[in-house]
Amino acid sequence: MLLGKVVGTLVATRKDEKLQGFKFLVVKRLNIESEETGDYVIAADAVQAGIGDVVLYATGSSARQTVLTDKKPCDAVLMAIVDTWEVDGATKYQKE
Template identity: 40%
Template sequence: MFLGKVIGSVWATQKEAGMENLKLMVVQPIDWRGEEGGQTVIAADRIGAGIGEQVIVSRGTPARILFSGTSVPIDAIIVGIVDSFEVPGAAGREE
């Protein structure tokens, strides 16, 4: 899993089977300071994240497991919207 910030949406009128009702978001990985931390990813979103929100993203097999019984061609999914977080011993951010 990684921490990220939603920076955009993807609209695709044609999708593979099993993805028909999935919202797709562009997520910029960030570190605990809020600094960019890697290449952007497109993540499926079933929980209603919005642009500008910090999110938790799961990748790979754990992302696909959430669709039990269905084969869905996704590599990343938003699994949480961050309210705040704390990094002990550091000047952590809270939003």
């Protein structure tokens, strides 16, 4: 999984029939220092994340292993909202 920050929403009225009702979030990828990397992903949301949340996302076929995304043409899903992580004993992110 990779770290990301939810920075916005995406609206798509015309989409594959299996995706009706889907909400897509715009997610900036973070590095383990909690800094933006310049990369991004548009993901489905299995954890009711909100703007500003730091999240974990899974990609590929693993992104279809939630109830929401099962058998859907979706290759990225937010599957956890991060509380905190540390690297070499130092806290790199702490949810407020």
